[in-house]
Amino acid sequence: MDIKMLSLDFKWLEDFLYLKELGSFSAASKARHVTQSAFSRRIQALELWVGVPLFDRTSYPVKLTADGRKFVPYVEKMLTLVKETSDDFALSSLQTDHSIRVVCLHSFALNLIPKLFQVIKNKFNELNFSLTPSVLGVENHFNSILDGTSDIIFVYDMPGMRPAFVHEDKFEKIVVCESRIIPVVSKALSSSLVERDHLPYLAYAKHTFLHQPVNDVIARNELNLEQVFETTLSESLVKMAQLGAGVAWIPSHDMEEELARGDLVRLYPEKTDLEIPVDIVCYRSKASKRQAVNDFWRGLQTVLCE
Numbered sequence: 586m587d588i589k590m591l592s593l594d595f596k597w598l599e600d601f602l603y604l605k606e607l608g609s610f611s612a613a614s615k616a617r618h619v620t621q622s623a624f625s626r627r628i629q630a631l632e633l634w635v636g637v638p639l640f641d642r643t644s645y646p647v648k649l650t651a652d653g654r655k656f657v658p659y660v661e662k663m664l665t666l667v668k669e670t671s672d673d674f675a676l677s678s679l680q681t682d683h684s685i686r687v688v689c690l691h692s693f694a695l696n697l698i699p700k701l702f703q704v705i706k707n708k709f710n711e712l713n714f715s716l717t718p719s720v721l722g723v724e725n726h727f728n729s730i731l732d733g734t735s736d737i738i739f740v741y742d743m744p745g746m747r748p749a750f751v752h753e754d755k756f757e758k759i760v761v762c763e764s765r766i767i768p769v770v771s772k773a774l775s776s777s778l779v780e781r782d783h784l785p786y787l788a789y790a791k792h793t794f795l796h797q798p799v800n801d802v803i804a805r806n807e808l809n810l811e812q813v814f815e816t817t818l819s820e821s822l823v824k825m826a827q828l829g830a831g832v833a834w835i836p837s838h839d840m841e842e843e844l845a846r847g848d849l850v851r852l853y854p855e856k857t858d859l860e861i862p863v864d865i866v867c868y869r870s871k872a873s874k875r876q877a878v879n880d881f882w883r884g885l886q887t888v889l890c891e
């Protein structure tokens with residue numbers, strides 16, 4: 586087997602088509618939900634794999650080189666073959682035709698989804714649910730729904746958590762519930778705030794989707810914070826905040842028990858503009874033909890309207 590083939594990442598081929606259509610690294614990177622620098626590195630990696638420049642970067646909009654134009658039909662054939670292969674084997678992963686394959690954020694899998702399914706279980710006695718916490722990235726999971734390897738995705742309705750604009754008309758969504766991302770601290774830390782010049786801040790990592798919304802709130806309110814910790818998981822922020830390590834912005838559904846016990850308290854409760862309201866939604870493909878998915882979708886709509 587050619588070692589070169591092993592190094593190809595198929596998402597580079599999709600990147601190639603996005604840049605070809607949009608003609609802008611900035612627009613294409615936004616459509617792919619990655620930073621422009623990361624997107625540019627992926628295009629460069631593809632060009633290295635092919636062995637020739639594929640885009641003329643001296644023009645605007647960015648245009649294909651002669652080799653790039655020659656490469657287009659190969660990319661389309663490869664992606665078509667991948668999709669056909671995925672479609673052919675998609676249903677083999679189902680235990681029964683009553684299976685619903687759900688992907689969601691890690692925090693949803695621990696808190697929100699079990700509670701939701703407890704409420705709606707009587708509507709879906711015949712269905713078998715397979716739940717996978719999101720580990721491959723939201724974009725990949727939206728693609729898995731279009732490919733037929735997943736059925737439903739639960740996400741926040743906010744930038745970075747929506748389908749790429751070139752695919753958005755292929756999905757339909759339901760608003761499941763409203764949530765709030767609120768600043769919290771331990772009770773002990775709350776009582777000592779007046780003595781502090783800088784409040785220690787527990788942050789989301791920069792590449793996470795909650796990083797920017799929280800940073801915007803902090804900047805608007807000119808809060809005097811000093812970052813001491815960062816993570817990708819809200820569950821980790823809950824634990825660190827409980828230990829009195831600092832203030833963290835955490836979705837309310839991730840810490841209901843901690844708030845009820847008083848382990849965590851709202852920071853500056855009088856300042857409601859520190860909260861970030863957000864809807865939790867689920868998506869499915871409009872093209873889904875599986876009866877189990879249709880039954881789940883109609884049942885969920887009925888439950889939410891009750």
